[in-house]
Amino acid sequence: MLALVAPSVLFIALFFVAPLGLFLYRSIDNSEVPGWLPRTTAALASWSGEGLPDEPAFRAVAEDLAALSGSTALPLLGRRLNHNIPGFRGLITGTGGRVDLAKPGRMREQLIAIDARWGEPAYWQTIRRERHVVTPFYLLSALDLRYGASGAIERAPAESAIFLGLLGRTLAISLVVTGLCVLLGFPLAVTMAGASPARANALLILVLIPFWTSLLVRSTAWVILLQNSGVVNQLLVGLGLAQKPIPLIFNRVGLYIAMVHVLLPFMVLPLYSVLRNIPPELMRAAASLGAPPAVAFLRVYVPQALPGLVAGASLVFVLALGYYVTPALVGGPGDQMIGYFIAYFTNTAVNWGMASALGTLLLLVVALIYLALGRVVGLNRLAVR
Amino acid sequence: MSKISRRWIALAAAALALVLAPPAVVAQTKLVVGNAGGSSADAERKVFYGPFASANKITIQEESFNQELAKIRSQVETGNLIWDMVSTTAINVATGCEEGLLEKVDWSKYFDPKVFRDVGGVSECGVPYLFVSGGLAYDGNRIKEAPKSWADFWNVRKWPGKRGLLYRAEQTFEIALMADGVPPAKAMEVLAAPGGPDRALKKLDEIKPHIHWWKNGAESINLLASGEVAMAYAWNGRVASANKTNNLNLKMELGAGHVSGCQYWAIMKGSKNKELAIKFIQYAVMAQNQADFVRVISYGPANRDAYALLSDQEKATLPGQHLDKASLQLGKLYLGFWLANGDSLLQRFVKFAAQ
Numbered sequence: 001m002l003a004l005v006a007p008s009v010l011f012i013a014l015f016f017v018a019p020l021g022l023f024l025y026r027s028i029d030n031s032e033v034p035g036w037l038p039r040t041t042a043a044l045a046s047w048s049g050e051g052l053p054d055e056p057a058f059r060a061v062a063e064d065l066a067a068l069s070g071s072t073a074l075p076l077l078g079r080r081l082n083h084n085i086p087g088f089r090g091l092i093t094g095t096g097g098r099v100d101l102a103k104p105g106r107m108r109e110q111l112i113a114i115d116a117r118w119g120e121p122a123y124w125q126t127i128r129r130e131r132h133v134v135t136p137f138y139l140l141s142a143l144d145l146r147y148g149a150s151g152a153i154e155r156a157p158a159e160s161a162i163f164l165g166l167l168g169r170t171l172a173i174s175l176v177v178t179g180l181c182v183l184l185g186f187p188l189a190v191t192m193a194g195a196s197p198a199r200a201n202a203l204l205i206l207v208l209i210p211f212w213t214s215l216l217v218r219s220t221a222w223v224i225l226l227q228n229s230g231v232v233n234q235l236l237v238g239l240g241l242a243q244k245p246i247p248l249i250f251n252r253v254g255l256y257i258a259m260v261h262v263l264l265p266f267m268v269l270p271l272y273s274v275l276r277n278i279p280p281e282l283m284r285a286a287a288s289l290g291a292p293p294a295v296a297f298l299r300v301y302v303p304q305a306l307p308g309l310v311a312g313a314s315l316v317f318v319l320a321l322g323y324y325v326t327p328a329l330v331g332g333p334g335d336q337m338i339g340y341f342i343a344y345f346t347n348t349a350v351n352w353g354m355a356s357a358l359g360t361l362l363l364l365v366v367a368l369i370y371l372a373l374g375r376v377v378g379l380n381r382l383a384v385r
Numbered sequence: 386m387s388k389i390s391r392r393w394i395a396l397a398a399a400a401l402a403l404v405l406a407p408p409a410v411v412a413q414t415k416l417v418v419g420n421a422g423g424s425s426a427d428a429e430r431k432v433f434y435g436p437f438a439s440a441n442k443i444t445i446q447e448e449s450f451n452q453e454l455a456k457i458r459s460q461v462e463t464g465n466l467i468w469d470m471v472s473t474t475a476i477n478v479a480t481g482c483e484e485g486l487l488e489k490v491d492w493s494k495y496f497d498p499k500v501f502r503d504v505g506g507v508s509e510c511g512v513p514y515l516f517v518s519g520g521l522a523y524d525g526n527r528i529k530e531a532p533k534s535w536a537d538f539w540n541v542r543k544w545p546g547k548r549g550l551l552y553r554a555e556q557t558f559e560i561a562l563m564a565d566g567v568p569p570a571k572a573m574e575v576l577a578a579p580g581g582p583d584r585a586l587k588k589l590d591e592i593k594p595h596i597h598w599w600k601n602g603a604e605s606i607n608l609l610a611s612g613e614v615a616m617a618y619a620w621n622g623r624v625a626s627a628n629k630t631n632n633l634n635l636k637m638e639l640g641a642g643h644v645s646g647c648q649y650w651a652i653m654k655g656s657k658n659k660e661l662a663i664k665f666i667q668y669a670v671m672a673q674n675q676a677d678f679v680r681v682i683s684y685g686p687a688n689r690d691a692y693a694l695l696s697d698q699e700k701a702t703l704p705g706q707h708l709d710k711a712s713l714q715l716g717k718l719y720l721g722f723w724l725a726n727g728d729s730l731l732q733r734f735v736k737f738a739a740q
Binding site for chain 1: 451452453454455456458480483484485552597598600607611612613721724725726727728729731732733735736737738739
């Protein structure tokens with residue numbers, strides 16, 4: 001028994017749990033700051049955080065930066081601290097190459113002469129706060145929170161607080177898409193389950209076509225169809241159904257259309273496989289026992305379809321949460337989802353802490369939703385039989 | 386069903402076998418280049434890769450690279466180099482150079498730096514090879530009275546219709562400041578000064594209901610060609626090639642001020658084909674090849690000697706006469722500002738656009 005299970009358990013541990021754990025750890029990992037500024041972080045541990053630190057701290061930062069000078073660690077440290085305060089990067093790289101440890105006189109004056117920002121408490125407070133190997137900074141940022149000047153946690157200024165809003169929007173869009181997929185997918189799956197094998201296969205192929213089309217081609221096709229001068233609008237205006245073109249794309253409507261188009265197969269396939277196994281005799285039995293068609297459908301058919309419905313809906317929901325290319329191509333500025341920023345932080349900004357924090361947030365929210373769903377529906381019913 | 390799936394499995398297995406089969410032994414040296422794909426890669430293939438490869442009896446393999454610095458970083462840090470060189474932006478050249486991801490080369494040994502002076506010169510890790518200008522574009526067949534400035538672009542009463550702008554803080558903020566009366570050459574200076582981003586956002590707010598944000602170059606041309614927008618910020622190469630291939634009459638007013646920058650060749654740190662890559666770069670920035678490249682893609686040449694080889698008609702969408710009206714995407718001020726503030730301003734911008 002154990003020998004049979006061991007390979008798959010090992011596989012999952014190695015290729016799923018371990019990378020996931022590493023990824024989650026990225027959201028609190030802060031080893032760079034104490035690693036590259038060992039003297040400074042030690043010197044600042046005893047500082048109260050008020051005003052400017054003493055001369056030993058200035059000396060320590062000068063020694064740390066001089067040690068990193070010329071290596072690639074200096075700009076990387078700058079990149080790391082720039083996440084906290086825009087401009088920190090320039091302060092670090094600018095100081096590293098110019099500091100002179102042998103120069104007589106106090107280091108405080110020398111550093112402030114190199115860059116006046118060394119005379120501002122905010123930069124020192126940031127290094128002091130980030131002196132440990134782990135940091136809550138990314139997770140706080142993902143929740144639109146930050147440390148204020150007094151050291152207390154406060155809300156980020158309204159103009160740059162975007163992540164909670166994005167998360168809410170991501171959840172809302174995913175929910176609507178899931179709902180639309182249920183509405184469209186259920187009748188389709190019922191039809192397929194009742195159709196002859198040949199016809200069911202034909203329908204299945206139709207459902208699968210969007211699956212085989214490249215994302216860009218699919219999205220561009222929707223743009224051509226739905227834009228103001230597109231086929232659909234020309235038809236509507238030509239037939240006199242609309243006075244002027246209706247905005248169908250680069251807004252929420254266009255996004256729903258494009259996303260439902262792609263995700264419908266994920267709803268239909270699990271549902272179809274469950275519905276196909278519901279014996280038709282049961283509905284006949286219900287009818288023979290006197291149940292009107294609507295009652296028989298609701299009380300006999302739907303409960304048996306539920307596992308497929310729940311499996312399909314959860315699949316669609318989870319996949320929808322991660323969308324960002326489609327919203328970028330067919331959505332408007334009010335339709336961007338959180339995946340856009342995860343991709344931006346991963347690829348362009350190379351801020352993996354932030355990318356990981358946003359991912360962690362998304363993962364937690366999904367886990368909570370599933371727990372709640374499990375409470376309401378019962379976890380055992382979520383399993384596809 | 387089971388019959389079908391068995392056939393599929395057989396097909397898939399055959400395909401897999403093809404993929405996994407050991408490739409035929411190729412003795413030729415291979416230079417792997419990461420580039421942006423699309424029409425610019427087509428032009429590069431025609432003018433640079435093809436002729437250089439056959440002249441030197443090597444193969445040049447192209448890989449897709451959409452300027453994700455993370456892709457360069459992961460190859461260099463894991464020591465598993467897939468690419469030898471990349472075509473990339475000034476900001477990536479600067480960061481990649483500083484962080485040790487790109488080779489530092491003494492370019493003055495291989496080139497005459499003077500010919501690159503107009504476009505900011507060579508940098509420690511990169512050589513410019515094309516000059517992209519983003520500027521005011523409109524459809525000459527739809528607009529009778531030509532707009533002359535970014536203030537005209539903002540004037541939605543005189544020129545009704547939507548305005549296409551790039552969904553990004555960088556470039557769009559510079560344009561907004563130009564519309565607010567800042568001379569193009571001073572735009573970066575004003576933006577980097579305290580209150581600069583606020584001023585740009587305030588100006589954008591004036592025409593916000595009329596803005597249609599576009600996210601990729603093809604989209605900007607589509608919007609202009611379909612009449613969805615009356616005017617748009619667009620990149621000159623896109624405009625010129627749309628005119629050529631789709632027979633459009635799009636016009637650009639680069640005299641209104643433009644945001645311009647170079648695309649650079651850079652060599653991946655640790656590439657085994659460094660010498661070959663340098664030789665390739667020398668080939669790609671020769672005046673004659675630069676002029677040929679301009680004829681195919683209509684972006685400006687980085688080597689100023691190429692202008693002398695072009696006809697007046699070929700120079701029509703090039704910024705040659707308006708180089709003084711540029712906000713340049715290079716230099717210490719530009720790089721320092723966007724490296725420090727890129728993330729936080731993108732957040733502000735996305736929030737602003739969504740409201």
